[in-house]
Amino acid sequence: xxxxxxxxxxxxxxxxxxxxxxxxxxxxxxxxxxxxxxxxxxxxxxxxxxxxxxxxxxxxxxxxxxxxxxxxxxxxxxxxxxxxxxxxxxxxxxxxxxxxxxxxxxxxxxxxxxxxxxxxxxxxxxxxxxxxxxxxxxxxxxxxxxxxxxxxxxxxxxxxxxxxxxxxxxxxxxxxxxxxxxxxxxxxxxxxxxxxxxxxxxxxxxxxxxxxxxxxxxxxxxxxxxxxxxxxxxxxxxxxxxxxxxxxxxxxxxxxxxxxxxxxxxxxxxxxxxxxxxxxxxxxxxxxxxxxxxxxxxxxxxxxxxxxxxxxxxxxxxxxxxx
Amino acid sequence: xxxxxxxxxxxxxxxxxxxxxxxxxxxxxxxxxxxxxxxxxxxxxxxxxxxxxxxxxxxxxxxxxxxxxxxxxxxxxxxxxxxxxxxxxxxxxxxxxxxxxxxxxxxxxxxxxxxxxxxxxxxxxxxxxxxxxxxxxxxxxxxxxxxxxxxxxxxxxxxxxxxxxxxxxxxxxxxxxxxxxxxxx
Numbered sequence: 001x002x003x004x005x006x007x008x009x010x011x012x013x014x015x016x017x018x019x020x021x022x023x024x025x026x027x028x029x030x031x032x033x034x035x036x037x038x039x040x041x042x043x044x045x046x047x048x049x050x051x052x053x054x055x056x057x058x059x060x061x062x063x064x065x066x067x068x069x070x071x072x073x074x075x076x077x078x079x080x081x082x083x084x085x086x087x088x089x090x091x092x093x094x095x096x097x098x099x100x101x102x103x104x105x106x107x108x109x110x111x112x113x114x115x116x117x118x119x120x121x122x123x124x125x126x127x128x129x130x131x132x133x134x135x136x137x138x139x140x141x142x143x144x145x146x147x148x149x150x151x152x153x154x155x156x157x158x159x160x161x162x163x164x165x166x167x168x169x170x171x172x173x174x175x176x177x178x179x180x181x182x183x184x185x186x187x188x189x190x191x192x193x194x195x196x197x198x199x200x201x202x203x204x205x206x207x208x209x210x211x212x213x214x215x216x217x218x219x220x221x222x223x224x225x226x227x228x229x230x231x232x233x234x235x236x237x238x239x240x241x242x243x244x245x246x247x248x249x250x251x252x253x254x255x256x257x258x259x260x261x262x263x264x265x266x267x268x269x270x271x272x273x274x275x276x277x278x279x280x281x282x283x284x285x286x287x288x289x290x291x292x293x294x295x296x297x298x299x300x301x302x303x304x305x306x307x308x309x310x311x312x313x314x315x316x317x318x319x320x321x322x323x
Numbered sequence: 324x325x326x327x328x329x330x331x332x333x334x335x336x337x338x339x340x341x342x343x344x345x346x347x348x349x350x351x352x353x354x355x356x357x358x359x360x361x362x363x364x365x366x367x368x369x370x371x372x373x374x375x376x377x378x379x380x381x382x383x384x385x386x387x388x389x390x391x392x393x394x395x396x397x398x399x400x401x402x403x404x405x406x407x408x409x410x411x412x413x414x415x416x417x418x419x420x421x422x423x424x425x426x427x428x429x430x431x432x433x434x435x436x437x438x439x440x441x442x443x444x445x446x447x448x449x450x451x452x453x454x455x456x457x458x459x460x461x462x463x464x465x466x467x468x469x470x471x472x473x474x475x476x477x478x479x480x481x482x483x484x485x486x487x488x489x490x491x492x493x494x495x496x497x498x499x500x501x502x503x504x505x506x507x508x
Binding site: 044228 | 354356364367378383399401402407419
């Protein structure tokens with residue numbers, strides 16, 4: 001009997017000690033918080049929705065509308081132009097410039113749709129889906145994976161031989177695979193596929209010209225943040241199926257495009273806007289043109305200056321009852 | 324001997340019951356708007372996932388909020404909040420530990436509104452500061468709601484705000500907390 005009583009007392013005492021140990025209310029909450037399974041989803045792999053010219057894995061935040069202005073000036077220097085290169089002030093005063101104006105909206109955290117004017121009466125409509133998000137915790141996913149698809153319509157004057165609307169369309173499909181290696185370093189791999197419904201030239205292999213409608217390329221991009229607001233970016237994309245020595249259907253002459261796209265940029269996050277300044281081996285504003293019909297040859301030193309300004313607006317209010 | 328045993332037992336049991344008198348919620352609501360012009364809600368953020376406890380006997384309170392549960396109207400600002408200002412990867416939580424002043428157990432027993440206050444220590448961005456603020460307690464239909472509006476000064480918590488952004492922000496960020504406890508009596 002005595003033993004049992006002692007045992008009960010011991011148990012109760014222990015119980016009370018346990019209760020006393022819980023006196024640290026905050027410590028208790030912290031313990032509970034630590035015990036919760038944590039899922040760390042990587043954010044901010046890139047500052048902007050574009051690395052430089054190429055799309056990045058980022059999309060505008062949920063319920064946010066983003067306005068983007070991107071401007072590509074003329075070539076900084078062109079061989080054979082001599083002193084007029086100086087007068088053109090590194091292409092800024094050259095008279096050739098392509099502007100991209102775009103609006104995009106993310107109805108969800110994983111989906112984004114957008115519309116852009118890409119210069120020379122060209123329009124683009126796109127969708128970007130986040131398929132995987134880099135994360136650690138219960139599930140480990142090493143990379144962020146996006147699917148990006150654009151439809152491009154050329155509305156410029158001048159009839160193609162068979163001028164159907166269908167013939168003025170082209171498409172770009174990309175897989176964006178990125179990993180944020182550290183706070184500072186992010187890298188991205190981007191295989192791309194461009195398809196033209198109609199091209200005014202054909203490839204040398206097949207007189208029918210089928211092989212001139214598709215352009216495959218693979219690109220890499222990266223970002224190195226050297227302060228929380230400033231970063232260096234680069235990108236390089238290379239065509240895989242050598243989109244060159246094409247024969248024009250009109251004149252029979254050779255048509256050549258450059259297979260490389262190389263850019264170096266600087267990201268500056270001012271708090272409300274994101275500015276991107278860059279030097280790029282293209283003067284085109286559309287991704288499709290940059291990847292398939294790039295007329296600037298970086299081996300000839302054909303680089304041009306450009307900048308992008310991003311601003312996003314919270315359209316759908318997350319915080320409804322603000323103080 | 325038997326009496327002593329019974330006495331000990333009753334004391335222990337009594338103490339255990341008293342200790343158990345704590346209320347807890349996992350849905351504490353915190354919101355703030357750092358904008359100078361409070362009518363603009365574009366910088367506003369809120370978290371619905373603060374955990375809070377109240378120990379009735381000692382009037383002790385504690386609150387913990389994971390900073391990543393704050394969501395902003397503007398997604399870019401949310402990224403800045405996490406990456407540039409609060410460094411939430413390294414310092415994931417903010418907390419409060421303190422006492423309710425002027426709070427008695429009887430307040431929870433019947434419906435009414437009471438003006439009390441709270442004093443304690445707030446830890447934000449890894450910096451701990453003392454805290455004192457009036458608190459409103461509303462008891463209604465077995466729910467005790469604590470309302471607390473208080474200002475936070477960013478530089479007191481080592482939160483570095485760049486000169487470009489500073490003019491747009493209020494010197495003191497008003498924070499408002501709404502903590503509801505379901506009473507079980």
